[in-house]
């Protein structure tokens with residue numbers, strides 16, 4: 247039985263660091279409020295040469311380098327993003343061009359913060375059905391361009407960045423993507439959403455379109471996020487008959503330290519086996535899980551055969567969990 251393995255990971259972060267202190271001069275907030283409510287101290291903000299597809303390509307390049315694979319060998323490039331600089335072409339097509347992945351087809355996934363986990367599940371399914379495929383899955387965002395910088399409820403939470411993984415097949419049945427448990431609930435869209443630019447067809451225009459920036463009801467999102475991630479992690483472990491104890495490292499979506507702490511408490515999962523970098527980057531949406539995966543990988547926090555648990559939650563709502571045997 248053939249499996250889908252991760253051959254390399256990479257990440258890319260814009261150079262500019264925005265601290266909580268910097269935010270104090272933009273909106274009515276302070277470092278203590280932000281840190282105690284979210285665990286965030288810093289976030290990165292994209293600048294010239296750091297558009298979504300550019301940092302996505304940079305992360306992809308590093309993942310390819312680690313995998314020892316040339317861009318021409320890629321069959322598919324998938325980018326999870328909600329903040330590409332254009333609606334068409336896709337961010338993935340721009341990444342393909344930047345990398346010179348001339349033999350690949352390319353498309354985006356719009357699943358907000360769950361974009362990487364959804365992409366990973368698709369890569370697994372492609373590879374299992376056509377085992378020669380080599381697939382680059384990226385989560386990349388520049389949400390700094392999609393925030394209302396006058397809204398202190400949202401602008402303090404998000405940051406820019408990109409993370410990537412190259413997937414391929416392995417004949418070693420003891421390794422690879424074990425499975426996923428994915429969900430969406432479009433009925434709850436209003437709680438976390440972002441409009442596009444106003445429509446040029448007045449009949450299709452959204453009344454009082456507030457503009458293309460994130461709108462969120464924080465308290466409600468918090469409650470759903472904790473419960474949804476708890477449910478999908480438990481369902482996945484049951485589905486794959488894997489015990490909580492056998493997990494070497496848990497890499498959850500880095501939205502907020504209080505969401506994470508609540509989740510760990512409900513799961514009764516030990517904090518020391520959880521990878522956390524939210525204080526440095528804030529919530530980077532689709533990029534958060536692959537950036538954390540790459541950092542944990544480069545720090546040598548897991549080895550061949552270890553079981554890694556990933557999970558995410560985002561606008562849509564979308565959420566899910568995945569298991570990998572490294």
Ligand SMILES: CC(C)(COP(=O)(O)OP(=O)(O)OC[C@H]1O[C@@H](n2cnc3c(N)ncnc32)[C@H](O)[C@@H]1OP(=O)(O)O)[C@@H](O)C(=O)NCCC(=O)NCCS
Pocket residue numbers: 274275276279280283284359398399402403462463464465466467468471501502505529559560561
């Ligand atoms: C956003 C969040 C940190 C707000 O924390 P909270 O404890 O729920 O705070 P509330 O929204 O109830 O607001 C409490 C007060 O703080 C104020 N406040 C909001 N943002 C503030 C800020 N950045 N600085 C200072 N005060 C702020 C509010 O205006 C409110 O004041 P009021 O009582 O005078 O009206 C929290 O709800 C949260 O983490 N939600 C999940 C968000 C998330 O992770 N989204 C992405 C998921 S993928």
